[in-house]
Amino acid sequence: MAHFGNCDPEMADQEYCIFRKPDKDExxxxxxxxxxxxxxxxYVLNIKGIAVRKLENFEYNLHFSKNIPVGGTTYSHRANYRFRLSLRCEKFVFPEIPTDVAFSFEYAIFEKKANFRSAIFIGYTTFEGAVFKNEAIFDSAIFKGNTIFEKAQFNGVSRFSDATFEMSAYFENSMFNGNAVFERTEFRRETYFENATFDKTANFEETMFFGKSNFQKCRFLGDAKFSEACFELSSDFERCIFEKNADFSATTFNGYVYFDKTIFKGDCLFEGVTFNEPVSLKGKPKEYEYKFYGKLDFSNVDIRKGISIIDYKEDGSLYEEGFLSLxxxxxxxxxxxxxxxxxFEKEGKREEADRMFVxxxxxxxxxxxxxLFNRALNRALNVRVIKYLLNLSEKGTGWMRKDSESLLEFLKLILLTFTIYPLTALVVTFAILLISTLYVLGYVTEVVIGDWVSLYGTSWERVLESSLIVILGSTLLYWLGQKAGFGTVCIHSTVTSNGVVCNAxxxxxxxxxxxxxxxxxxxGYGDxxxxxxxxxxxxIEALTGAVFMALIVAVIARKWMR
Structure with missing residues (x-):
């Protein structure tokens, strides 16, 4: 054991020193x-937890400053330990604390690096209220009992990569002021991060949550990374605030998932996520204008039992206004x-699915x-004639950059300036206006035919109503137009040398x-x-009727096929 510089020198010739010996008895x-x-x-503690001797000199790479009661006063578990130098507890095995031994990391202050890499904590472990002013390393540590980090403060990087929490883990109201790294960590029971604050990156990639996980009211001020994580039971992210990107790519949720009234101020990525139970992302707090401020990605997502982003009104209809405000x-x-x-389609809710399609x-x-304008501009610039004129203009620009050494080159420059450039500008402007007009006409047609008339093919009732309006409107125009002298609708007419004469x-x-x-x-009866x-x-009415009749057939067929 001599190569372990921070181990017990009295047991250096044994297989394990007292600090690393597994299966310790009482x-x-x-x-x-x-x-x-x-x-x-x-200090040396007697059985009752009383400090009975103080050592004057230290030979170790750490020093603690603490007021320990002497003279018969029992040591307190809530004493404020101050670790002034680096703490090295790699591979230490912390047994369950006997009832007559006073020891705890509660409210301890670690001023330098605290290294608990690969340590094993056998029983109930508490770092409640502890302050880590520098790096805190718990990589590959194993916590066999309930573990408390409630109200702990991590001012530096906190690392829990590959750690295992075999019982419940409590990080409620904790402050992570540096990067928090929980990569490949296993939480085998309930996990509580309620009201925790992550000032920088929170990394939970490939983390396993076997029990219920509670992240309610957490605040993620940096990127939140949960990609490829796995939540076996319910996970609750209600009222969380993600100030930057939230990445849940390729994550598996086997239990219920709640993101109700959660705010995503950066991009929200659910690419390739599997939801095996219902997931809810409804609502937002009143004090926020939106729920999703950035990009939202659900590509390749697998939703087995439904997702709820939109809420319902009291009358059972969809609360579309609230949905749009998110x-x-x-x-x-x-x-x-x-x-x-x-x-909705997977659940068989056809009417709701149609509303979401609209x-x-x-x-x-x-x-x-x-x-619209950018598309028209790009389309115009791809016309062959315009490309040719632009190439000529580019050549003209090249000539302008050269020094005019002859009168001929000067005349060429004048010719380009007063012919090709204005012609190019005129043609490009005309093409942009023409293509923009076509795009506007297409846009208006979509609004009228696609939306107003048929609700994008989801409402045959709207098509019939629109058809009735066109028929009655045209009837009124025929009737009034004939009286105003704009023409007639003839029942009987005679063909003469002067043309068709309307007799009736x-x-x-x-x-x-x-x-x-x-x-x-x-x-077309012809009468x-x-x-x-x-x-x-x-x-115009005949053309409109042909379009509307086709819409009626298409919408009704779509309804029946579904």
Missing amino acids: KEARKFYNKLVLKFFG FKRTDALIEAARVQRLS IEMRAKRKLRKLE PISSFWDALYYSLVTFTTL MHPTGWLKALSA
Whole structure:
């Protein structure tokens, strides 16, 4: 054991020193803590936990300053230990503390590095209220009993990589002012991080949570990394605040998951996540304008039993206004609506799925509207003629950069300046205006036909209502247009050398309604025909009727197929 510089020199010739010996009995446990206090504090404790001797000199790489009662006063478990130099407890085996031995790390202050790498804590372990002013290392440590880090403060990096908590672990109200590293850690029972604060990166990648995990009201001021973690039972992230990115990529949730009233101010990544039980991301606190401020990614997610992002009103309808208020970015709204729609469809909630589809399509339309000019510009610049003119302009720019050594080059420069450049500008401007107009027409058509008329193919009732409005509106225009002299709708006419003469125009509103209905459905009986400006109105109604009839068939077929 001589190579362990911080081990017990009295047992250097044995297999284990007292600090690393496993399976200590009660007598050895007393000896362990007695030597621990002697080695680290310079005191010897008797059975009652009383400091009976003080050592004057130390030969170890650590020193503790603490007021220990002497003269018959029993040592207190809540005493404030101050570790002034580095603490080395690698591979120490901490036995369960006997009832007559006074020892605890509660409210201890570690001013330098505290190293508990690969240490084993047999019984109940508490670092409640402890302050780690420098790096705290618990990599590969094993905690066999309930472990308390409640109200602990980690000012430096705190490392728990590959550690194992075999019983419940409590980190409530703890402060992690440096990076918190829990990579590949195993929590085999309940885990409590409620009200904990992570000032920098919180790394829980590949961590295993076998029991319930509680992260309620946690505040993550740096990136939160939970990628490839596994939650076997329920996990609660309600009312958490993620100030930066929250990464749950490839994580597996085998229990219920709650993100209700949680705030994501950075990107929120659920790529490749598996939810084997229901997951809830509903609502936000009133004091926040949005729930999702950044990007939202649910690509390749596997949702087995449903996701709840949108809430319901008291009457059972979807609370769409509240859902729309959760997102600052349009692309995040599109992603959430898509995932919620797929979940509703999987649950057989067709009406709710249709409503989410409408929200998704409206958000996509809004995004296209914001990019309308850029799309028109890019499309215009890809026209072959414009590319050719731009190449000529580029060549002209090259000539301008050279010194004009002859009159010929100077004339070329003048010619380019007054011909090619204005022509290029004119053609590019015209192309942008033309393509922008086409995009605007497409946008308006989508708004009218796609949204207003059919709710993006989800409502045959809206199509029928719109059809009825067109038929009655056209009827009124035929009736009033004929009276105003814009043309006639003839019941009987005669073909003469001067053209078609209307002998008997329609005489009642019902005749106009009949003609409008026949025109809208494109039946074309031939018993009536329009003249004058009413020809144009008839053509427009016939075209509208053909589109609406196709919509009715498509929407009804979609409903029945689902």
